Amino acid sequence: MSDKPKIARIWRGRVPRAKADDYARYNYEVGIKPLEQKALGVQSLREDCATESEFITISYWESVEAMARFTGSDPKKIHHLDRDPEFLIELPQSVQILEIIASSGDCGGDRR
Numbered sequence: 380m381s382d383k384p385k386i387a388r389i390w391r392g393r394v395p396r397a398k399a400d401d402y403a404r405y406n407y408e409v410g411i412k413p414l415e416q417k418a419l420g421v422q423s424l425r426e427d428c429a430t431e432s433e434f435i436t437i438s439y440w441e442s443v444e445a446m447a448r449f450t451g452s453d454p455k456k457i458h459h460l461d462r463d464p465e466f467l468i469e470l471p472q473s474v475q476i477l478e479i480i481a482s483s484g485d486c487g488g489d490r491r
Contacts, residue, residue, distance in 0.1 A: 382419060382441035383419075383441070383482075384419045384420060384439035384440060384441065384479055384482065385440070385441055385442060385478065385479055386439070386440040386441070386442060386443055386445075386446060386476060386478060386479065387437055387438070387439055387440075387476070387477045387479055388418075388437070388439075388440065388446055388454065388474055388475070388476050389435065389436070389437050389474060389475040389476075390435070390436045390437075390457070390471060390474045391433065391434070391435050391471060391475075392433070392434050392463070392467050392468075392470075392471050393431050393432065393433050393434070393467065393468045393469070394431060394432050394434065394466045394467055394468060395430065395431055395432075395468065396427060396428065396429065396430055396431050396432050398466050399425070399427060399431075399432035401466070402432075402434065402466040402467075403425060403434070405460070405462055405466070406423070406434060406436075406460070407423065409460050409461070409462075410436065410460050411423050411436065414436070414438055414449075417448075417449045418438040418439055418440055418446075419439045419440060419441060420438070420439040421436065421437070421438045421439070422435075422436070422437045422438075423435075423436050424436075424437070431468060439479070443476070454474075454476060455473055455474055455476060457470070457471055457472065457473065457474060
C-alpha cells in the first residue's frame with residue numbers, strides 16, 4: 380500500500396505487570412501481525428508501571444472506509460482477541476479514531 384495515512388486508530392489495554400511479557404508476545408502474534416497485513420502502518424507501545432502495564436496499538440489507514448473493511452463495518456467496534464479476557468484487567472469498550480492533520484517520518488515503526 381502506498382497511500383499516505385489519513386486516519387489513526389488507537390486501542391488501549393492494561394494487564395497485570397506479571398502477565399505483561401506473555402501478553403506482549405501473544406498480542407504481537409495474534410493481534411499485530413494480522414493488522415500489519417491490512418493497515419498502512421502499525422505501532423505497538425508498552426509502558427510498565429509497578430503493578431500493571433499499558434499496551435497501546437496505533438494503526439494507520441488511508442480512510443475510515445478502509446479501516447471498516449478490516450474491522451467489519453464499524454471501525455470503532457472492538458474485536459477482542461480470544462485470550463484477552465485472560466490477560467486484560469478490563470476489556471476496552473471502544474477505540475479512538477483520529478484524523479491525521481500533520482505527519483512526518485515513518486509512522487510504521489519497526490516491524491521486527
